[in-house]
Amino acid sequence: MHIFIIAFLTIISCLQAQGAMWESGFIQTEKDLRFSDELSKKAAEGDSEAQFQLGVCYARGFGIDKDYKKAVELWEKSSSQKNAKSKNALALAYLKGLGVPKNPQKAFSLLYENSLAGDIDSLVDLGVLYSRGRGVQRDYAKAFQFYSKAATQGSPRGLAQLGYLYYSGRGISKDANKAVEYYRKAIKSEQGFGLAYLGTAYEEGQGVEKSTEKAIEMFQKAAEKGDPFAQWKLGNFYLLGTAEPILPKNEATAFQWYLKSAEQDNTLGINSLAYVYELGKGVEKNYEKSFALFKKASDMGH
Numbered sequence: 001m002h003i004f005i006i007a008f009l010t011i012i013s014c015l016q017a018q019g020a021m022w023e024s025g026f027i028q029t030e031k032d033l034r035f036s037d038e039l040s041k042k043a044a045e046g047d048s049e050a051q052f053q054l055g056v057c058y059a060r061g062f063g064i065d066k067d068y069k070k071a072v073e074l075w076e077k078s079s080s081q082k083n084a085k086s087k088n089a090l091a092l093a094y095l096k097g098l099g100v101p102k103n104p105q106k107a108f109s110l111l112y113e114n115s116l117a118g119d120i121d122s123l124v125d126l127g128v129l130y131s132r133g134r135g136v137q138r139d140y141a142k143a144f145q146f147y148s149k150a151a152t153q154g155s156p157r158g159l160a161q162l163g164y165l166y167y168s169g170r171g172i173s174k175d176a177n178k179a180v181e182y183y184r185k186a187i188k189s190e191q192g193f194g195l196a197y198l199g200t201a202y203e204e205g206q207g208v209e210k211s212t213e214k215a216i217e218m219f220q221k222a223a224e225k226g227d228p229f230a231q232w233k234l235g236n237f238y239l240l241g242t243a244e245p246i247l248p249k250n251e252a253t254a255f256q257w258y259l260k261s262a263e264q265d266n267t268l269g270i271n272s273l274a275y276v277y278e279l280g281k282g283v284e285k286n287y288e289k290s291f292a293l294f295k296k297a298s299d300m301g302h
Contacts (some may be wrong), residue, residue, distance in 0.1 A: 035063030043074060054084040059089070059098070061263070068099030079110075084119040087111075091125065095134060096300045098265060104135030115146075123150040124157045131170065140171020151182070159186035160194035164280035167197065167206065176207030192225030199230065216246050223257070228266035231257045235272060239281060251282030262293070271297040 035057040042050035055074035058067045072093050078086035087110050095107040108129050114122035127146035130139045144165055152156025155252070165183030166175045180201055186194030190246050199218030202211045222230035235257035236242070241249025255276050261269025274293030277286045 031042040048078040050085040072099035087114045108135030118153045156186045156189035157195040180207035195222035196230040228261040228264040230259035232268045255282030267297045
């Protein structure tokens with residue numbers, strides 16, 4: 001069974017490498033937000049930033065029950081006032097089919113509009129769509145161009161994603177050393193972008209000396225900052241015990257990390273959460289929850 005679990009998670013990791021790249025970029029920078037009557041009042045009065053923040057609360061369940069349809073309604077109102085963050089949030093909703101029918105082309109269109117208005121985050125997100133071929137034909141050269149534009153404007157996400165292209169050798173000659181240089185530049189912002197990628201470099205010994213201890217350190221820092229991919233990785237370590245004695249095997253802790261990742265609508269986290277519910281790893285078996293989670297991950301493109 002242990003060997004089967006390792007194989008299962010390894011296959012997921014390989015198949016979802018591009019998905020992980022997208023997810024890792026969406027660190028929840030608004031994680032300290034909480035629903036309040038004051039925030040709701042401001043949103044009702046037409047404050048576009050309040051509408052964006054309230055939408056995040058509904059999308060993430062911050063102080064109120066999750067309601068993606070309500071989140072989308074708020075982001076649409078905010079976007080009509082040219083709030084760039086809301087338009088980016090809407091793009092993600094359309095990309096994953098959260099609160100709206102899945103429409104990758106609509107996601108691309110929203111991001112492109114935002115990029116023309118000078119939004120740096122949109123440049124990075126467009127690069128991801130070109131990398132994945134979502135809403136547009138896959139084109140790593142164009143992905144490189146968008147990441148580069150964002151990176152030259154100091155975007156930590158742009159730097160991290162540019163590093164990822166060098167690391168993976170997609171659309172450009174593979175250069176793990178250069179990738180690590182970009183990762184280190186990205187993490188200087190202390191926002192968390194690039195930490196999970198650097199953790200992967202340490203885990204695989206590419207561009208840096210292989211070090212499980214350093215890899216764990218990077219993943220832990222990223223996870224604490226809200227990176228859902230890093231949270232998923234920690235879940236794997238705890239579930240399988242592959243980082244012992246640094247991280248002792250603990251299925252209950254694995255479940256908690258998968259839950260944190262899944263709560264951010266990370267398909268890797270959702271799928272793994274479904275898996276532990278199915279087998280009763282760190283949580284009581286629940287086939288109904290497992291089925292619902294597998295279906296959600298599938299509907300989101302996993």
